[in-house]
Amino acid sequence: MQVHTIGDGAPEVAVVGAVHGDEPCGARAIDRFLDTDPDVDRPVKLIVANERALDRGVRYIDADLNRSLPGDPDSDQYEERLAAELMAEVEGCTALGIHSTVSYDRAFANVAYLNERKRELVAHLSVEAVVDFSVVSDGRSVELPRFVDIEAGKQGSEAAVDNAHDCLLAFLRTTDVLPGDPPAPDPDFYQVTAPIHKEPTRTYRFLGENFERVEPGETFATVDGGPLTADEEFWPVLMSDEGHRVLFGYRSQYRGPLSAVHSTTDSHTERIADDVTTD
Ligand SMILES: [Zn+2]
Incomplete structure (x- = not known):
């Protein structure tokens, strides 16, 4: 796992690319951002999660990292150990995970157990749709109380890198890492x-x-x-x-539009949120 920290102090904001090794857009968007040598108002962590799978161009080595959270540091499966490392890195952070798909060429956001923090994050990404995956979220990053994902577009496409980079900048504006206002498109909300x-x-x-x-x-x-x-x-x-x-x-x-949808005040969210400092 590669972790780039920019800015001074302990980051409370993180961007995570390459959770799946055959989805290079997140790692490339992170590289593009780092290449600009950005000035930040708050520290941020940029994480390339599954480097080994990324190098091989495969989704995973032993197990799907995005079904393995919270992981196990003593597991004999690579992604189970990696999941435990990733959990430690994003602990206390508001985080954006970057994915891509074979099924759709535009960007959309994924959430589970929508709370006000997650609603604010996805309301200001450059996406047309937000999908709630609560019913199938086990072991996925979106289950965490301050973690949202995007699907940036078609796997391996340049458009997915551009979308991922746009969403990365939008997310860093919403979290006050970068100055400026993020977009506010009021995306459509779908519940799986x-x-x-x-x-x-x-x-x-x-x-x-x-x-x-x-x-x-x-x-x-x-x-x-x-x-x-x-x-x-x-x-x-x-x-x-x-x-x-x-x-x-x-x-x-x-x-309906995200602005018309209530957050789920679900016991699951509250249970996880109890373990984490909120801001
Ligand atoms: Zn993925």
Whole structure:
């Protein structure tokens, strides 16, 4: 793991790239930012998490880092140990994780257990959509009380690096690391309700568009050429033919603009928040 600290003092703000090694946009956005030799008003940590997987161009070595939090320093699995290191690095920090996808070419934010702090962070990213992954957040960074993620665009694309860099600057303005006002786009809010699993031996074709409503009765995909039909309306998220061996994507519900959505005052959030100093 690479940790670059800029500014004086102990950082309370962190940006994390390369949680997945086959998503280089975060590490490249961090490099682009560091190359400008930035002046900061508050110290910040810039973390390239899974360097070993990044060097090999693979998602992970032993286990998915973003399903391994809080990790285990004594594990024989590389990412379990790395997850424990990452937790120690981001402890006490407000953090942005940077990811990319094979399913969608524009940037969107991911959250879980939305609290006021996270709402403020995602309200000021350069994104059109925010997705709540609370129902499937186990072991993911977005479960933490002051951690939000972005999906910056298509894996390996220059556009994803540009989007990641825009979101990095926006996040650092919201957290007062950099001067200036971040954007305030009032993105659309979607709540994931369930994953749609794949049978790895079968061939799936997605016929719809992510974030566009699928109607009840609509054939939104084919499986080995046969129709896959929606029982009720949903909005697909991270849905793609080849994205994942056993996961086709997620069903979500559209909840309106972020400004109209209440934070979840969930016992889970409060339980985690008790362990962490808030500002
Ligand atoms: Zn990722």
